[in-house]
Amino acid sequence: MFDKALTATAVGAAMLLLGAGNLVAEPQFVGLDMAPTKVGTISDMANMADFCGTKPIKVALSDGWGGNGWRKIVRAEFEDEAAKCPNITEVRYTDGQGNPQKQIADIQGLIAQKFDVIVTYPDGGEAILKAMNQATQAGIAVVPYAVGESFPGTPGEDYLVVTTESVVGVGTTLADWTVKNLNGKGNVIVLGGTPGNPTSAAMAEGWKAVFAQNPGITVLEGPVDTNWDPAEAQRVMAGMLAKYPQIDAVMSDYGQGSMGALRAFVAAGRQIPLWPSQDANELGCFWKANKDANPNFKLAAVTARTWMVRVALRKAVAAAQGLSNTEPSIIQLPLAEDSASGDPALEPKCSDKLPPDAILSSMLPEDKLVELLAK
Template identity: 50%
Template sequence: MIDKQRRVPAAGAVVITAMLAVTGCAAKKNDSPNAANVEAVYSDQTRVGEVNQLKSIQEFCGSKPLKVALADGTGDNAWRKTARAEFEDEARKCSNLTVMPYSDAQNNPQKAISDIKALVAQGADAIVVFPDAGEALLPTLREAFKAGVAIVPWTANPGGTPGKDYTTFVGHNTINDGRTWARWTCAHLGDTGGNVLFLGGTPGNTQSTTEIKGVEEEFAANPACRNAKLLNEPGKPIDTNWNPAQTQRVVAGLLTKYPKIDAIISDSGDGSLGGLRAFEAANRKLPLWTANDLNGFACEWKKRSAQQPDYNIVTVSSRTWIVRLALRKAVAAKQGITDGEPEIINIPIYEDSFDKAKQPRCDPALPSNAILSAELGPEQLKSIYN
């Protein structure tokens, strides 16, 4: 078992207007009847567990030859590239698994639907899906499941019902992540408090919408947050597509709108690099910042912290390795083997610039995009981004 404990003037107004329009799309998805189902997943303690409960895929390979596939909603960032490498690495551990060609829907819901249908038509036995399109994918997931495919959405919950619409859902406890980030932020803002913004990913994705729920819960319940102000509209992440260039544009608009920003709660280390560039271009002091771990994010902290000692960061693991759990669940289901691993994983803090035992990890020999909490070796990490 790998130790994962150590393993984001007028022109600005245009950006803000566009950003809020996109955020509105996310709100519509989160207000749907399935929103309650999504949130209930993270509250069901029979499904939630810790990283030390995860197992080896060798227990679930079985004997039947299987075709397995990864269907991605978008593949244009470091996180998705790393997750793809983890999926393929995990599949190689079972000699009876054949990995089908990777599908990237390029953030197009209709293409995501077509990609899954095509994989089913090509004989896929097990498909792991990142459902960026949310509930729009449910009929397609259900159709594949009823056709006998073991289909496991991961990280972004599409709603629906496991065992009826798809095999199961696996992911990390996104509400817990939101609370972790908010707790750290409030503790280090101190009694003076300050203005806080939450940056999410693609419009309507349930990862970001449940993370902001955790942030809001912590702000409401934690006395240390009494003077901290979350500037987002209730329940609405600010969409960035988890893309550094778009995050830079969005944050540039936010800096125009808000003369004082004391903390950024982001769920992307990769996207956060663009946000940092926006602060630098505006000649603004860097705030407290949360994210998922990324080599470049840690290296930026090391580079800037000496000049800006108040700039501090915390990360949780980027948990690209959860795609391995999704594959194990899909393979076990198709082989008829019981997989008792938890489906929802509580992710611990990975780096904390305030904690001498968890200092941000910067490896200059690896690309900025490298995710050091991945279950991949240095050479594998280098090859991903070439």
């Protein structure tokens, strides 16, 4: 399907095409349109059945760290999407365990085993690029997901395409909400994830720009590394509560991780402040239980977009089958919850039918979420 005997002239022509538009330039993917700069919404997403093709292929999800509920749900969404293609003969998952060198070794192992597709969340950011490039040069469709619009590297060379929410846009949206609900004045802490991860860095581009235009806002610290681990978030927030007598808002890029930080406020006997984050079942339930005793505890959330991995897999499978995929690569995320809006449709959500670490915006059926998180 891919003509690996392309002449240098043909490859050069393909490179010119990449500069002129959306066509992918690597020889094995010449002429495929992956719409790398196309922006859309969830309603613009495509169906996997359109890209399965007929060639038997092997697909893998290379995770930089798999140690929380969000990662478990992402993996399950990946496997659920892959199950829609009967010609996917193997679905593999690798966990870098927070060590960039291990994730690099994982990717190199997938190259050696001749996988056709590698979808990845590269927690190590740019440190993982060389391995991604090696996989791409080996003819593998590599797609990083949820890493932000400014992820380093070159689409069509280091990887096929980036599929991501507009992470800068998320930072902007949550910061705008924070400024509005603080009336332009207050002290803010921003909680991030693993050290050097691309998501917290991209989100910071958005909120830093907004706060810079509002001199009444003081960012006390951020993004603070929490490893996206509720226990670590509780530990670091306890330290900041001892350090700062006035905290008016806490922004977090992981909804479930917010729970550790919130427990630190409770343990310290401090009033809970404004809280912009991502959706999580336990977070919505906590808001409902604590909002009356904490009048400043307003909650806003964007979707935790565990389903972004599905977009990545569709793009990669399409390329492995020699097909274009022109669904949006960048998804805009509006607020999914906003307790300050007065709109009942935006009230934070809580389900007593699902475990605390469930993400209600997941595209997994409810019974699969229950089964997955009960393990």
